[in-house]
Amino acid sequence: REVGVADLPLEIEQNGTFSAGVQVAERFRRDSAFLVGDAAHRVTPRGGTGMNTAIHDGHDLGWKLAWVLRGWAGDELLDSYEAERRPVAEHNAARSADPDGSARPVLDELRVDLGGRLPHVWVEPGVSTLDVLGPGLTVFTGLGPAPSPTGPAPFTVRRLDELTARALGIHRGAALVVRPDGTPTETSRLSAAA
Numbered sequence: 709r710e711v712g713v714a715d716l717p718l719e720i721e722q723n724g725t726f727s728a729g730v731q732v733a734e735r736f737r738r739d740s741a742f743l744v745g746d747a748a749h750r751v752t753p754r755g756g757t758g759m760n761t762a763i764h765d766g767h768d769l770g771w772k773l774a775w776v777l778r779g780w781a782g783d784e785l786l787d788s789y790e791a792e793r794r795p796v797a798e799h800n801a802a803r804s805a806d807p808d809g810s811a812r813p814v815l816d817e818l819r820v821d822l823g824g825r826l827p828h829v830w831v832e833p834g835v836s837t838l839d840v841l842g843p844g845l846t847v848f849t850g851l852g853p854a855p856s857p858t859g860p861a862p863f864t865v866r867r868l869d870e871l872t873a874r875a876l877g878i879h880r881g882a883a884l885v886v887r888p889d890g891t892p893t894e895t896s897r898l899s900a901a902a
Contacts, residue, residue, distance in 0.1 A: 728752035730805040732797050736790035742769055749797035751804035757821075761800050764823070764889075765793050771888040774843065780861040796823060825890035829875045831868060837876065838890060840866055845885050845893070848873070852881040 731750045736743045745762030752758075769789050775781040799820050803809040829837045840846060844862035847855060850873030857863050863885075868878065878884050885893045 728754075728804075730801045732794070732801050736793060737786065742786075742789065744769055748793070749801055751801050754804045754806075755800070755810045757800040757804065760821075761797060764796070768793055768889055771843070775861060780844070780859070796820065823891070826884075826886050826892060827876070829872055831866065831872055840864075841886060841888055841890060843888055845887065847883050847885050848876060848878060849883040850874075850878050850880060855883045857885055 729750050730752060733743050733748050736748050744765040746758070748765060749761065750758075751761065769786075772781070772785050772789055776783060776785055803812065803817070806812075826837055826841075831837055831840060837848070842862075842864050844864065845857050847857060847863055847865045848868055849855060849865060850868050850870055855865075868876070870880075873879075876884055887893055
């Protein structure tokens with residue numbers, strides 16, 4: 709009946725059981741070996757966060773490895789992989805093990821799911837803040853002098869109109885520096901360009 713045919717003959721060909729486990733690795737890095745995705749953390753299907761967590765792990769580690777290999781950052785950047793990804797993995801593992809994990813309040817969970825990343829704001833018709841992030845740093849600025857980050861990583865300055873800048877929390881004369889994964893960095897590394 710569910711498929712729209714009342715007398716459709718059904719035959720069950722196989723029946724099995726399914727077990728799900730929750731586990732987070734003791735560490736995500738040892739020397740030059742890194743754990744990502746299911747190797748670093750297992751979650752149940754509840755809430756559908758397993759693949760999202762794994763994909764973000766790979767993206768986070770990927771840009772950091774690229775920066776180190778290009779000489780834009782030292783090895784200490786790779787240490788930040790576990791420091792940043794473990795809390796998300798632990799939260800998602802606990803949420804997936806919670807029978808009410810899929811029904812938690814959205815606003816409480818959104819903070820974890822977004823992980824402090826840059827919000828979507830239209831910077832021009834059809835182009836979002838998320839669309840303009842590159843392999844280096846992206847510097848969003850409003851009115852005032854264009855700041856430039858210090859360090860060897862390349863950067864792109866993206867000037868925003870005053871309303872768009874305010875929507876991102878950028879006040880006159882300030883800037884927001886964003887990593888390739890959409891995570892804002894501290895703006896104290898900025899200096900005004902001449």
